[in-house]
Amino acid sequence: MTQATEVKPLIRVKNLYQLFGKDAKKHIHLVHEGKSKDEILAQTGHTLGLKDINLEINKGETFVIMGLSGSGKSTLIRHFNRLIDPTEGSILIDDDQDILTLSTKELQHLRRKRMSMVFQRFGLMPHRTVLENSAYGLSVQGVSKAERNKKATEWLEIVGLKGYEKQYPSQLSGGQQQRVGLARAFCTDADILLMDEAFSALDPLIRSEMQDQLVELQETLNKTIIFITHDLDEALRLGDRIAILKDGELIQVGTPEKILLEPATDYVEAFVKDVNRARALTVETVMKPAKHRITEESIAGALAQMRKMPEDYGYYFNDDGYQGVILQETLEAATKDGNTGNVSDEFMEDIDNISPSDILESVIPETLNTDYPLPVVDDKGKLQGQLSQSSVADVLSNP
Amino acid sequence: MAEKSWLTDFPQMDRDDLVAIRKSLDGTYRDFSREYGEMIEGFFDPLLQFLVAFEKLLVNSPWWAVLIAIIGLVYLVSRSWKLSVGITVAMCAVGYFGMWEDTMRTLSIITVSTLTSIVLGIPIGILMARSNRVQSIVTPTLDIMQTMPAFVYLVPVVMLLGIGKIPGLIAVVIYAIAPVIRLTNLGIRMVDSEVLEAATAYGATPFQRLIRVQLPLSLPNIMAGVNQTIMMALSMVVIASMIGVKGLGQPVLKSITNQYFTMGLLNGLAIVVLAIMFDRTSQAYAKRTNNRVSSH
Numbered sequence: 001m002t003q004a005t006e007v008k009p010l011i012r013v014k015n016l017y018q019l020f021g022k023d024a025k026k027h028i029h030l031v032h033e034g035k036s037k038d039e040i041l042a043q044t045g046h047t048l049g050l051k052d053i054n055l056e057i058n059k060g061e062t063f064v065i066m067g068l069s070g071s072g073k074s075t076l077i078r079h080f081n082r083l084i085d086p087t088e089g090s091i092l093i094d095d096d097q098d099i100l101t102l103s104t105k106e107l108q109h110l111r112r113k114r115m116s117m118v119f120q121r122f123g124l125m126p127h128r129t130v131l132e133n134s135a136y137g138l139s140v141q142g143v144s145k146a147e148r149n150k151k152a153t154e155w156l157e158i159v160g161l162k163g164y165e166k167q168y169p170s171q172l173s174g175g176q177q178q179r180v181g182l183a184r185a186f187c188t189d190a191d192i193l194l195m196d197e198a199f200s201a202l203d204p205l206i207r208s209e210m211q212d213q214l215v216e217l218q219e220t221l222n223k224t225i226i227f228i229t230h231d232l233d234e235a236l237r238l239g240d241r242i243a244i245l246k247d248g249e250l251i252q253v254g255t256p257e258k259i260l261l262e263p264a265t266d267y268v269e270a271f272v273k274d275v276n277r278a279r280a281l282t283v284e285t286v287m288k289p290a291k292h293r294i295t296e297e298s299i300a301g302a303l304a305q306m307r308k309m310p311e312d313y314g315y316y317f318n319d320d321g322y323q324g325v326i327l328q329e330t331l332e333a334a335t336k337d338g339n340t341g342n343v344s345d346e347f348m349e350d351i352d353n354i355s356p357s358d359i360l361e362s363v364i365p366e367t368l369n370t371d372y373p374l375p376v377v378d379d380k381g382k383l384q385g386q387l388s389q390s391s392v393a394d395v396l397s398n399p
Numbered sequence: 400m401a402e403k404s405w406l407t408d409f410p411q412m413d414r415d416d417l418v419a420i421r422k423s424l425d426g427t428y429r430d431f432s433r434e435y436g437e438m439i440e441g442f443f444d445p446l447l448q449f450l451v452a453f454e455k456l457l458v459n460s461p462w463w464a465v466l467i468a469i470i471g472l473v474y475l476v477s478r479s480w481k482l483s484v485g486i487t488v489a490m491c492a493v494g495y496f497g498m499w500e501d502t503m504r505t506l507s508i509i510t511v512s513t514l515t516s517i518v519l520g521i522p523i524g525i526l527m528a529r530s531n532r533v534q535s536i537v538t539p540t541l542d543i544m545q546t547m548p549a550f551v552y553l554v555p556v557v558m559l560l561g562i563g564k565i566p567g568l569i570a571v572v573i574y575a576i577a578p579v580i581r582l583t584n585l586g587i588r589m590v591d592s593e594v595l596e597a598a599t600a601y602g603a604t605p606f607q608r609l610i611r612v613q614l615p616l617s618l619p620n621i622m623a624g625v626n627q628t629i630m631m632a633l634s635m636v637v638i639a640s641m642i643g644v645k646g647l648g649q650p651v652l653k654s655i656t657n658q659y660f661t662m663g664l665l666n667g668l669a670i671v672v673l674a675i676m677f678d679r680t681s682q683a684y685a686k687r688t689n690n691r692v693s694s695h
Contacts, residue, residue, distance in 0.1 A: 119596070125598075
């Protein structure tokens, strides 16, 4: 997924507090005084849900909020469409509109047109068919039956449920039901998608299939997705940025690489320890600058240049830019054969280039199969860096 | 003998005071019923008209037309041939033993009181489901209505409205309305919170949530309540006949006072036939809605 650059945040959460209980407003000062969750519970019987949450979510990004159960993540996501009202704080959308000051009508409009939601246990209506469920958002808006059915049919086809329109949710598997949930969410054309542990109830295989599908859809739709999960692998896979929530407080917000490589606290560190880094990191974050450049055109010149270097390989450049990898032994063999010509394509090693955005896991076999660091080449053919066995080993072994 | 002491006998209110309380309560209520009786009767007049018209329709129409209509309804609602044939045979037997007209009268009052119970009960159940405070008031009221011996509330109803169809109807409704209220409340409260959240999240208004999510999903429960209500209304038929409701209850009452065993048995069996008809039909319908609604 691409990182949105230099856009104003679409949603800003400011100093959000949630205290559950009858007299929350009366007791909220205890939270400001810094009393802990347990102290407040013992003193007033009120449960602290969220404490001083500040977030900025950019347009078009996938923002993952992750935490263990009880961390307040499901509470937090329900604030964006006001299924829960906060005790204190504000949530600004489009720069200046505080959704907490919306009237009932305006709130309904926001829920109908701007935000849609996908639920952990799907939240489908058992008495309605798959088609009617997908079209639910539009039917609430009063869109004509023909129009909403047309749109729902299209979306069902996109999520891979063509032919299931007349079935009831109970006749579908969990994965299929959640696809209906996705179709329902996309059907209203809302630009903000709230996903509350949307894939947590699915088997691992189906879950990763759904993750792929979401990533794929997001590439073309470019929605702003707020995704809740307790699964760090899922967070790293989907998130442009990740916020880590613990006991109602934000611990760290950052890109997946940052969370993995620079955990802010011991808690986050313990969290990321067991992560499969090979699957979470891209080549870009691990690669080193490519130092050994060969620029001499003649074989003898190139060999001489290479002998001055500490390594027995080099990345060959001519006037057209990066050409490929040459090994010292190839040049030596050519010299021995009496070849005095220029370096040409036939001397280059026959390897597939790897791209900076490749997932580390996918390039490990190639890295292990070659004796020299692999060149990392972007889609314009420019050499961006090199990936050696030792840098891969470093990042994977260093917790 | 020793004097009566509070140790041996429960300390009692003075007899005169008790009489005074009774007198003043009875007097107040009598005054109230004299003052407002006619007005309240007028209020119930449309219901009475409907009840009379419906009874006339059932009694005066040719028996075969009524029978065809009944069997048609039974089949439409239950979709069961077996049940329809069974009911046909039973109804023919009822008619053959000379109880057709009484059965029709009973059928009419049961139908009208069930409809009244549904029309009143479902909205009350909805209110109850929306507010815990309403629930905390309605639940004990229903408990009292269900356990208070029917004769006790027959008295004020008769004082107010005299003897006849409307007091009978009111007595039946008071006795039978509880299940439909309770199960509407329960059904709505049991609707999956995530489904309801989904409706809210997509911008449904409270009314849209009620009509298109809560009521359809609680339909199996509501139907179970309606079924119970019908059964309770049928069991009230004999008692209601004491205040002038015509139908199968009256011959049963007569057979108790005169010890006509066979007459009591036959009329009792006719009530059973009606009960089976209502019960099986409404259960078959509830089962069908349940199949559609239940997930997982």
